[in-house]
Every structure is written in C-alpha cells, then in structure tokens.
Amino acid sequence: MWNVVPKYYQHIVALAFAVKEINENPQILPNFTLGFHIYDNYFTAQQTYHATMLLIYTLGRLIPNYKCNIHQNMIAILSGLEPQASLHAAALLDTYKIPKVGCIACSFPWSLSSSAKELLETLQHQGILSLLLHFEWTWIGVLVSNDEYGERFVQTVLPVFSRRGICFAFIERIYRHTIVTEMGDHFKSGAKTRDKIIESEANVVVIYGENFVIDFLRWFPYLSDHEHMTEKGKVWIIPAQMELTSVAYQKNWTTDIFHGALAFTIHSNDLPGFKMFVEKRNPSSTKGDGFIVDFWQQAFGCVFPSHFFGEVTGDTCTGQEKLDSLPGALFEISMTGHSYSIYNAVYALAYALHAMSSCRFKHNSIHHYLKRVSFNNSAGDKVSFDRNGELLAGFDIVNWIILPNQSFHRVKVGRMDHQDSSMEKTIHPISVCSESCLPGSSKKVKEGEPFCCYACIPCSEGKVSDLKDMNDCYKCTDESYPNKKQDMCIPKDIIFLSYEEPLGLSLAILALFCSVITALVLGTFMKHHRTPIVRANNRTLTYTLLIFLLLCFLSAFLFIGRPQKLTCLLQQTAFGIIFSTAISSVLAKTITVILAFMATMPGSSTRKWMGKRLSISTVISCSLVQVAICTAWLVSSPPFPDADMHSIPGKIVLKCNEGSITMFCCVLGYMGLLAIVCFSVAFFVRKLPDTFNEAKFITFSMLIFCSVWLSFVPTYISSKGKYMVAVEIFSILASSAGLLGCIFSPKCYIIILRPQLNKRERLIRRKT
Numbered sequence: 001m002w003n004v005v006p007k008y009y010q011h012i013v014a015l016a017f018a019v020k021e022i023n024e025n026p027q028i029l030p031n032f033t034l035g036f037h038i039y040d041n042y043f044t045a046q047q048t049y050h051a052t053m054l055l056i057y058t059l060g061r062l063i064p065n066y067k068c069n070i071h072q073n074m075i076a077i078l079s080g081l082e083p084q085a086s087l088h089a090a091a092l093l094d095t096y097k098i099p100k101v102g103c104i105a106c107s108f109p110w111s112l113s114s115s116a117k118e119l120l121e122t123l124q125h126q127g128i129l130s131l132l133l134h135f136e137w138t139w140i141g142v143l144v145s146n147d148e149y150g151e152r153f154v155q156t157v158l159p160v161f162s163r164r165g166i167c168f169a170f171i172e173r174i175y176r177h178t179i180v181t182e183m184g185d186h187f188k189s190g191a192k193t194r195d196k197i198i199e200s201e202a203n204v205v206v207i208y209g210e211n212f213v214i215d216f217l218r219w220f221p222y223l224s225d226h227e228h229m230t231e232k233g234k235v236w237i238i239p240a241q242m243e244l245t246s247v248a249y250q251k252n253w254t255t256d257i258f259h260g261a262l263a264f265t266i267h268s269n270d271l272p273g274f275k276m277f278v279e280k281r282n283p284s285s286t287k288g289d290g291f292i293v294d295f296w297q298q299a300f301g302c303v304f305p306s307h308f309f310g311e312v313t314g315d316t317c318t319g320q321e322k323l324d325s326l327p328g329a330l331f332e333i334s335m336t337g338h339s340y341s342i343y344n345a346v347y348a349l350a351y352a353l354h355a356m357s358s359c360r361f362k363h364n365s366i367h368h369y370l371k372r373v374s375f376n377n378s379a380g381d382k383v384s385f386d387r388n389g390e391l392l393a394g395f396d397i398v399n400w401i402i403l404p405n406q407s408f409h410r411v412k413v414g415r416m417d418h419q420d421s422s423m424e425k426t427i428h429p430i431s432v433c434s435e436s437c438l439p440g441s442s443k444k445v446k447e448g449e450p451f452c453c454y455a456c457i458p459c460s461e462g463k464v465s466d467l468k469d470m471n472d473c474y475k476c477t478d479e480s481y482p483n484k485k486q487d488m489c490i491p492k493d494i495i496f497l498s499y500e501e502p503l504g505l506s507l508a509i510l511a512l513f514c515s516v517i518t519a520l521v522l523g524t525f526m527k528h529h530r531t532p533i534v535r536a537n538n539r540t541l542t543y544t545l546l547i548f549l550l551l552c553f554l555s556a557f558l559f560i561g562r563p564q565k566l567t568c569l570l571q572q573t574a575f576g577i578i579f580s581t582a583i584s585s586v587l588a589k590t591i592t593v594i595l596a597f598m599a600t601m602p603g604s605s606t607r608k609w610m611g612k613r614l615s616i617s618t619v620i621s622c623s624l625v626q627v628a629i630c631t632a633w634l635v636s637s638p639p640f641p642d643a644d645m646h647s648i649p650g651k652i653v654l655k656c657n658e659g660s661i662t663m664f665c666c667v668l669g670y671m672g673l674l675a676i677v678c679f680s681v682a683f684f685v686r687k688l689p690d691t692f693n694e695a696k697f698i699t700f701s702m703l704i705f706c707s708v709w710l711s712f713v714p715t716y717i718s719s720k721g722k723y724m725v726a727v728e729i730f731s732i733l734a735s736s737a738g739l740l741g742c743i744f745s746p747k748c749y750i751i752i753l754r755p756q757l758n759k760r761e762r763l764i765r766r767k768t
Helices: 006-024 045-057 083-095 114-134 148-163 185-199 212-218 274-279 292-300 337-358 366-370 502-527 539-559 565-599 612-636 661-684 695-718 722-753 760-764
Strands: 077-079 100-102 139-145 167-174 204-208 235-238 262-266 374-376 382-384 395-402 408-416 421-423 441-445 454-458 480-482 489-491 493-495 640-644 651-657
Touching: 006 274, 006 292, 006 337, 114 148, 114 204, 114 235, 114 262, 114 395, 114 408, 139 148, 139 212, 148 167, 148 204, 167 185, 167 212, 204 212, 262 337, 262 408, 337 366, 337 374, 337 382, 502 539, 502 722, 539 565, 539 612, 539 722, 565 612, 565 640, 565 651, 565 661, 565 695, 565 722, 612 661, 651 722, 661 695, 695 722
Parallel strands: 077 100, 139 167, 139 204, 204 235, 235 262, 493 651
Antiparallel strands: 262 395, 374 382, 395 408, 408 421, 441 454, 480 489, 640 651
C-alpha cells in the first residue's frame, strides 16, 4: 500500500462531480458521455512520464506512437498540482499536439499559456507585498525550497520587496530531504534553521516553494523543544501552490504552529450539492474509483482485509466512517481552491467540446474553442478567457484557524485579482526590526545593519515630522510653525497693533485725549489773543506750534490698525515733517526771545530783525530740509506694507517696512539735530531778565523731548512686532506732551487762573 496524500483525494471527487453534472445536464453535450482516467505520478519525473504515456495510448499498455483502440478518443489532459509534474507532462503532450489544461498549471490556476502563469505568479507576488505593506510588516523571515523555483523567488522577487521597504531577518533554503534521520547532517541543519526562526525577532515568515517546506515546519516539535513556538506567535504567509497536508504517519502531528497563518488560495466558491456528494462517498457505494480504498485506509488509519495482503494487525475499516470527522490537514469537506480549479477546467473542456461538436466546420482544434469559452458556473462565478486565450483567476487570502481537534477553518480576509484587491485588518502582530519613529522624530540608520533597523532622533529646533518613520524632518512654511511636539505645523497668528486690543485702544485714547487738550489750549489762546501773554512771544509762532502739536498727536493714529499702502507712506514721513515743523517753531520762538532782549538794549541794531518775517523764514527753511529728505525717501525707496514671518515664533507680524533704513535714520537724525540746536539756544538764554521769557520752559521741554527720543532708539531696536509700533507711538505722544506741557501750561495757568498777572505792566517790568 502506497503512502498517499489523503487531502488530494478531494481533487478526484471534484473531477467526478463535474463530469457527473455535465453528463446529467441535457444542455451540454447531449449526445456524448464524458469519461476520464486518473493516474498518480507519485511526485516523480519517471512516474509522470509513464502516466502521461499511458494516458496517451488509452489501453493501459505502453506501445509508443501507436493507438490500439480508435473508439477511445482522448480530448485533453488535466495536469497535476506540482510545478515539475506539469512541466514533465507538457514535454510529452506538446510533441503529440494534445491539449493540456493545467488545473493548477504549474501550481497556479489553469490556463492555456505560460504567460498566464507568469502573470499569476506576478499577481501573487504583488499580493504578498501588498499584504506585508498593509499590515506594516517590514522585518520578515523567508523560507524557500532549495530548488530552481525557490531560487527564482529569492533572486527576482525579494529585491522588489526590498525596494518597497521590506527587510529580511533571515533567508533560509529548505532541502527536500532536510529531515532524514535523527542523527544525519540534514537533521542537524534543520535544527539550526528551526532555532534561527524561533530566535528571530521577525514575527512574520514568508514561505515559498514546494509543499515539503510546510512538512519541515511540522517537524519542529521533533527538532528541539517546542515550548517557545506559541510564545513567539509567528505568522506564516503561505502561497497558493502550498497546502497543509498530511500522510498517514503524520495524522497525529500537531498543526498548532499554523494557527493564524495567512494563505493565498485559488479563488473558490461553494458549489451547490458538492458537500453532500462528498459526504455520501464511501468504498461500498462508489464504483470505478481505484483510489478510494487506499484513501480510506490512509485517512482513517484502518485496513480492508480484502485489500490487504498479510496479517491484519490494526483496526478494520467498516466503510461507514465519516469524512467530516477527519482533521483538516487530512481531508476537507468544503471545496478548496485547487479542486475548484479542476471543476472549472472540466466544464471549460465540456463547453469547448460542445461548441466544436455544434460547429458545421470542424477544421479547428479544441484549442480554438477553449479560447472562446465563457460561462457562469453553478456557484455564480464567471469563467472566461481574455483575448490572449488566458484565464486569469484571482486569489483569496484566508486566515487559518486551527481548532483543538486539529481541523481548521479558512476565514477569508481578503481578495487579490487584476481588477480589485481588498484586505481586512483582522490580525495584529508586530514584525519590525525597530519600533516606528513617531511623528516629531526621524530615522537614523544604524551603522552596519539593514535599513529597517534604525534609531529615532527628535527633530531639531524649527523642524517637524508629521508621519511615522520619516527619513528626515522638514521646516514649516513661512506661514506656519512647529507645535511643541514638533509633529505638525500650526498656522501662525496674524498680529498688528489694532484698536481691538487693550494696548492699541489705550494708545488711541491717550492720543485722542492729548489732541483734545491741545485743541482746548489753541482755543484758549485764540480767545485771549489780545492779551499781553499771548502777544508777547509771537502769536503766529504760538498758533503754528499748537497746530503742529495737534497734528503730532493725531499722527499717532497712522500707526494703529492694519498696515495699508497709504498709511505706510504717511507714517514716518508725516511724523518727520510735522515734528520738524513743531521743533522749528520752538527754535523760532527761542530766537525771538533772544532778539527781543537784544532789541531793548541801548544802541542795539537788532530791532530791524524783529518781526514775523524772520520767524516764518526760520520755520519754513528748517521744515523744507525735512520735506526734501522725505521726498527723496518716497522717490528712492518708499515704505510699504510687509509681513514679518520670523521675528516672533508662531506669529506673522504685519508692519510697515521702512524701505530704506538709511532714510529713516536721516529723518530721525535731522529731527534730533533741530532738537539739540533748539535745546542749546534755549539753555543759554534761559536766565534772561524777562517776565514772559519762554526760554526756561523751552529748555525743559527740549530736555524732555531729547530724553524721550534718545531712549526711543535702543527700546525700538530691542522691541519686536507690534511693540515696536507701540514704542514709537508712545515716544510721539510723550515728546509732544512734553512740549505742550512745559511751554503752554504756565501760560494757561496765568490766562485761566491768574488773569491779574496777564497785564502790560508785568510785561515791561524788569527784574532788579
């Protein structure tokens, strides 16, 4: 009795089921009866060639190049599961021009050409890669069969995986006879491979090659202690050409190691009536099945005495054993993808033969009709070929769930085909060389290790990373800035000195208050314009000074609010001209005091210089210099609205860019020069004997003025954003208030509170 693989018996059942359905269907080949011969190749090239020759010559007797019975016509051959077996059969069939429909052509869904196999191989490789990327498994192990099939996978597919970010903890090649004897070299090699797999930090292992690789994994308990396997929780990714199968002596072997495995399987569906057809099958009720007795004995571990030569020492088979009681590794009641492909292959041949028999012209071979087959099977799936004559079926991705009785469920968790792919995230192991670098950090590859092994370093100041495992951090745009965790860019707040905030509103109220006070002082002086104290120091200069002080206070409003093109043009230039005119008026008043004193001296010739002409000329000439500077500024490099992105972290400061710092300094410098000249002159004449002498008040006012603007420069430079604007507004208001208070408060005091002092007699009296 041969050691057969009981699980493969379902393929025979699927073939018989399909032929039975076709023969009972009056719509397909009504005048024909399909039959079939099945030969086992025993997974060897010699037996494959022998079985193929027997099929070709139909009588079961090997007489090459001669058909002994013309009434038995072979239409086509369905090739087997193993890649090499399919290739060996094709070598003979191509010689005799006999169609070969590979049910699992080279271990993939049946097709009519090798290009279809290559496309499906590529599709499965893409599916495995998509699966790894979907679950973010970047640190994996690889087990392949040590043959041409496995080596091609290593040489052509794994480099593609590597380019997509997959690293390999190990790549182990498994020989067909890795486990031979307990003391052999192959056993020791297998033990080393087992230890490497178990000790590896990679929790996901891709298996590729022929079925003996899976058998090697089931040897694990016998290679060494198995106690650590469940702790590691390896997830095995198994391709469609490999299956979890057992022979008789493996019946009691545990399959727990495969619990949770993800397998690519040929797409399948439940066929109506198939499960019942399988369950009713037994040795006593099945005729013409030369495999069922061996299958039954192997699957149930019993013997039929009538089929066993020698003394029966084991259990006797009754023939009534239940197929659904067998572990999944031995036999499955539900249809597998391989059996589904066989079922569809038989129907495709039947439809092609039906089309050929119905055609009036029978010059074309069955290949011609196979390429044009298109039908819906009993499960509702469409079966058809593309324009190249290829059927490109897709793959189901199933999760193996091993039950305590060693049966297992296949839970579909995804689908992979040429048109669509989908996966459910139902499994959550981690298989990475290094933990993911969280947002806010970047990867730094460890020297001498694969690129999947890296350290995580925080982003440097001013940079962010908003995704996992970024190779480098990046800077935010000018309109945004990093948050504290440096894992995202936050839009910057736009700020400027506005009326809606306390600082801007306070300065606006202060400017308005000072403007009102100045207007009241001007009104008071105009009301008392004939009084001696108003007339004593040149009313025109007094009014001019008050008007420009009022404008000084009002100019503060140009600095508050969102910067606009017009306000930016006027801010510094208007401020410079207005202040220069005000200081020029103060200077003219000081000169007037000097001339007035000198004119009273006996024999003085300065009387001719007295009058409005000199004072007006002084104001105009000094102001025109500032006007010329401001005009040159506006023509050469005018101020403009600007946004400062960098001075304050997390803020965009809207401001007026001076355009030319040099011209701005010239305006301030000229204004300071006028103030120093005015202060110097007033200081020297402050003690002149005159009751209404303004020189002492002008001295104090210019002292305040100079102090304010000297402190303005360092404060302005050290300030940022809207506070720079606030410093300038405060300096404008403070210096203007100093001039107003020091020069006009004593006169207002006399005019309003001490009118008796506002007499001519007081004006002409001299100090003793």
